[in-house]
Amino acid sequence: MSSGIYAIAHIGNLKLFVGEASKLSQKWPPMLAQLNSGKFPHAMLQQVWTTEGGKRHFSFHTKAEIIGDLDILGIEELLAETAT
Structure with missing residues (x-):
C-alpha cells in the first residue's frame, strides 16, 4: 500500500x-498492532x-479501491474532501 487514504470496513x-497516512505500508x-x-x-x-473480535470482522481498502466503488454511500463527500 502506498501513501494516502485508507479505509477499514x-x-x-x-x-x-476512513483515515489518511503517509507511507501506509509502513x-x-x-x-493493526x-x-x-x-x-x-x-x-x-x-x-x-x-x-467484534478483531480482524476477521473487518476488511481493509486503499483509496484506489474505494474510488472505484460507486456503491459506497457518501463516496462523493469523501472524494470532495480528498481533493482539497
Whole structure:
C-alpha cells in the first residue's frame, strides 16, 4: 500500500472508518498492532474492533479501491474532501 487514504470496513454493519497516512505500508502493521492490543487512538473503532473480535470482522481498502466503488454511500463527500 502506498501513501494516502485508507479505509477499514466493518463487515455487515455498514460502517467505514476512513483515515489518511503517509507511507501506509509502513504504518499498517503498527496500526493493526494497536488495534489488537486495545490502544488504537480512535475510540469508536477500537471499541468495535474489540467487541467484534478483531480482524476477521473487518476488511481493509486503499483509496484506489474505494474510488472505484460507486456503491459506497457518501463516496462523493469523501472524494470532495480528498481533493482539497
